Amino acid sequence: MSADALRIALVGNPNCGKTALFNLLTGGRQKVANYAGVTIERKEGRFTAPSGRVLQILDLPGAYSFDAVSPDEQITRDVLEGNYPGEAPPDLIVCVADATNLRLHLRFLLEVRRLGRPVVLALNMMDAARRRGIAIDVAELSRRLGLPVVETVAVKRGGARALVERVDGELPLPAPAQADDAASRADLHSQVRELLAATVSMPRATSKLDDALDRWALHPVFGLAILAGVMFLVFQAVYAAGKPMSDLIGDGFGWLGGHVAALMPAGPLQSLVVDGIFGGLGTVLGFLPVILVLFFFILMLEESGYLPRAAFMLDRLMLSVGLTGRSFIPLLSSFACAIPGIMGTRSIQDPRDRLATILVAPLMTCSARLPVYALLIAAFIPAHRVFDLFNLQGLVLFALYLAGILGAMAVAWVMKHLHRDRSEHALLMELPAYRLPKLRDVAIGLYERGAIFLKRLTGVILALTVLMWFLSTFPGAPAGATLPAIDYSFAGYIGRGLAHVFGPIGFNWQMSLALIPAFAARETAVAALATVYMVGGDVAGGGLAHALASQISLPSALSLLVWFAYAPQCMSTLAIIKRETASWRNVAISFGYMFVMAYVASLLTYQIASALT
Amino acid sequence: MTGSTVRLSDLPKGALAVVDRVDDAHADDPIAQRLRDLGFVDGEAVRVAAVAPMGGDPLLIQIGYTRFALRRAEAARVSVRSEAVA
Numbered sequence: 001m002s003a004d005a006l007r008i009a010l011v012g013n014p015n016c017g018k019t020a021l022f023n024l025l026t027g028g029r030q031k032v033a034n035y036a037g038v039t040i041e042r043k044e045g046r047f048t049a050p051s052g053r054v055l056q057i058l059d060l061p062g063a064y065s066f067d068a069v070s071p072d073e074q075i076t077r078d079v080l081e082g083n084y085p086g087e088a089p090p091d092l093i094v095c096v097a098d099a100t101n102l103r104l105h106l107r108f109l110l111e112v113r114r115l116g117r118p119v120v121l122a123l124n125m126m127d128a129a130r131r132r133g134i135a136i137d138v139a140e141l142s143r144r145l146g147l148p149v150v151e152t153v154a155v156k157r158g159g160a161r162a163l164v165e166r167v168d169g170e171l172p173l174p175a176p177a178q179a180d181d182a183a184s185r186a187d188l189h190s191q192v193r194e195l196l197a198a199t200v201s202m203p204r205a206t207s208k209l210d211d212a213l214d215r216w217a218l219h220p221v222f223g224l225a226i227l228a229g230v231m232f233l234v235f236q237a238v239y240a241a242g243k244p245m246s247d248l249i250g251d252g253f254g255w256l257g258g259h260v261a262a263l264m265p266a267g268p269l270q271s272l273v274v275d276g277i278f279g280g281l282g283t284v285l286g287f288l289p290v291i292l293v294l295f296f297f298i299l300m301l302e303e304s305g306y307l308p309r310a311a312f313m314l315d316r317l318m319l320s321v322g323l324t325g326r327s328f329i330p331l332l333s334s335f336a337c338a339i340p341g342i343m344g345t346r347s348i349q350d351p352r353d354r355l356a357t358i359l360v361a362p363l364m365t366c367s368a369r370l371p372v373y374a375l376l377i378a379a380f381i382p383a384h385r386v387f388d389l390f391n392l393q394g395l396v397l398f399a400l401y402l403a404g405i406l407g408a409m410a411v412a413w414v415m416k417h418l419h420r421d422r423s424e425h426a427l428l429m430e431l432p433a434y435r436l437p438k439l440r441d442v443a444i445g446l447y448e449r450g451a452i453f454l455k456r457l458t459g460v461i462l463a464l465t466v467l468m469w470f471l472s473t474f475p476g477a478p479a480g481a482t483l484p485a486i487d488y489s490f491a492g493y494i495g496r497g498l499a500h501v502f503g504p505i506g507f508n509w510q511m512s513l514a515l516i517p518a519f520a521a522r523e524t525a526v527a528a529l530a531t532v533y534m535v536g537g538d539v540a541g542g543g544l545a546h547a548l549a550s551q552i553s554l555p556s557a558l559s560l561l562v563w564f565a566y567a568p569q570c571m572s573t574l575a576i577i578k579r580e581t582a583s584w585r586n587v588a589i590s591f592g593y594m595f596v597m598a599y600v601a602s603l604l605t606y607q608i609a610s611a612l613t
Numbered sequence: 614m615t616g617s618t619v620r621l622s623d624l625p626k627g628a629l630a631v632v633d634r635v636d637d638a639h640a641d642d643p644i645a646q647r648l649r650d651l652g653f654v655d656g657e658a659v660r661v662a663a664v665a666p667m668g669g670d671p672l673l674i675q676i677g678y679t680r681f682a683l684r685r686a687e688a689a690r691v692s693v694r695s696e697a698v699a
Contacts, residue, residue, distance in 0.1 A: 065650035069643060103677040104652055189654045205678050211662075218673065220666040312682045316667045325671070325682065426644045426687055427671055428651070431680040 009090035014062030020154035033302035037347030116177025242290030253282030276469035280527035303437035322416025334364035368522035506606035555609035
């Protein structure tokens with residue numbers, strides 16, 4: 001038993017299941033999905049082997065080759081070669097290979113072997129390989145490679161037992177180190193061919209089912225129709241399934257607030273609890289089901305392997321506006337939140353493509369904006385049926401998401417023409433095999449998102465809500481006041497000051513005021529409106545949506561919706577742009593263009609809607 | 614082996630061929646090097662599995678057990694022999 005932990009690095013081609021294996025070994029909950037480039041940073045975890053030895057596991061981004069072309073591949077190469085700042089090279093390298101896709105994965109193994117360090121090969125997805133009738137002579141493969149080979153099934157409990165036993169034993173002897181040059185690299189493919197011929201028998205190169213699915217999913221006409229249908233369905237479902245649950249939670253909190261109010265003596269404290277906590281936070285919490293429904297669909301799409309197909313079909317369109325098919329997945333993650341989206345751009349090789357994607361990612365409607373949309377839509381858009389089939393509210397929601405997407409395309413197009421860069425950017429994207437989403441991974445994903453939401457709710461949103469309540473309540477009205485008390489409060493003064501700026505786009509002072517906390521967290525706009533109107537005594541029986549409908553005109557509401565479709569991103573997004581691009585200039589550009597865009601779009605919306613009504 | 618070669622980008626959908634070589638589009642072409650790393654080397658069988666809607670770009674190329682999306686400009690670097698080779 002050694003005091004020092006054995007340091008083990010997991011490496012391999014993208015999407016071979018390194019992170020799934022990492023989670024299985026360490027009990028971690030790192031994100032897994034079915035496309036290349038999910039893991040973009042080194043992640044660390046540890047566990048204790050049966051012998052009592054502590055094993056420290058390092059999960060690294062996937063790489064096709066040591067000739068790194070993107071920032072995430074570079075991390076993997078640096079760690080393995082011992083060039084990563086502050087990190088010694090690993091004691092043992094576990095090279096993970098997808099047993100159904102050995103040709104490419106074995107080539108990377110041969111590259112790793114040349115480092116001259118102890119290596120174990122983990123043949124992952126052995127269950128899928130067996131299902132497809134692929135037979136691998138593991139003993140012969142191990143003999144020819146001169147290193148231990150174990151079989152794993154990372155998605156099954158106990159699927160890594162053989163690997164644990166192996167890494168817990170004696171360290172395997174390393175192969176002699178070899179120099180890396182173009183000639184020897186070209187030779188690797190013929191070595192792989194020999195290995196495969198001698199050890200693997202495969203009935204057919206691809207899965208019959210995948211080929212059949214792709215014939216439809218990638219069909220020039222049906223493929224696009226399926227993609228449009230899938231996207232449309234998601235937004236309809238968010239409304240159909242999420243909304244009733246949200247209403248239930250909202251009503252529950254209203255009822256609870258009423259009972260608590262009856263128990264407490266009237267005064268500032270009662271106002272804080274009823275107006276601030278129950279009114280403000282309760283309203284935001286009500287949107288949790290809506291967000292979870294959206295995430296359920298995003299996770300299903302990620303797990304199934306459909307996303308890279310969508311990227312394939314949309315590449316031409318993305319290219320024409322100056323993005324790349326590779327931008328598709330980071331941009332889609334931005335519908336959850338721009339922060340993981342912007343971090344996900346690390347798998348984009350070209351720096352210019354990457355910057356363009358970072359700058360437009362916040363235009364994708366993040367889930368924090370969903371409560372704002374949902375509240376305003378419920379208050380102002382009637383729940384008509386269109387063609388007896390679609391919910392009008394769902395259609396408006398879809399239109400707002402579409403507005404963000406079209407805005408992003410326009411911005412990317414302008415950037416492309418400002419740059420006048422004619423150099424070539426590669427796509428070179430692998431399409432993974434389809435996979436049935438694993439219930440456990442989807443459940444973990446939903447749990448993680450729900451936990452993040454609740455943490456924000458009890459942290460930053462709670463703090464801001466209390467602050468908003470304070471600003472709206474103090475100072476009280478002077479003696480002999482003729483106007484409502486809230487007009488004399490700090491909030492009243494600040495809001496009226498801001499209304500000078502936002503008046504032309506139709507925002508009253510309450511709406512202008514709500515923009516400030518929204519800059520810290522979007523959802524807080526809802527809580528702030530709830531608090532301000534409740535303190536002002538404008539919320540009676542019908543709830544916040546009802547109060548809004550009576551206080552705000554339709555053109556103003558539409559203008560606010562459009563504002564949030566384009567409005568400058570929250571502070572955390574600006575911070576992540578600074579971190580990822582290491583440039584304040586990009587932060588300023590990002591904030592500036594979105595502010596101007598939102599203002600102009602809202603101005604147009606308000607003026608046109610006012611002229612029509 | 615020295616039969617006529619065509620560019621991978623010129624093959625129709627569903628066509629089978631064998632890779633001959635990858636040419637650098639310019640000196641030190643990183644895209645060509647990556648294609649070689651991804652297995653586009655002499656003797657490897659390829660198939661044009663699908664073409665994208667809207668102008669038929671990019672292409673989906675099946676090589677070995679893997680499917681790669683390549684833009685036409687990338688696929689143009691790959692020369693293939695279209696005769697049947699066992």
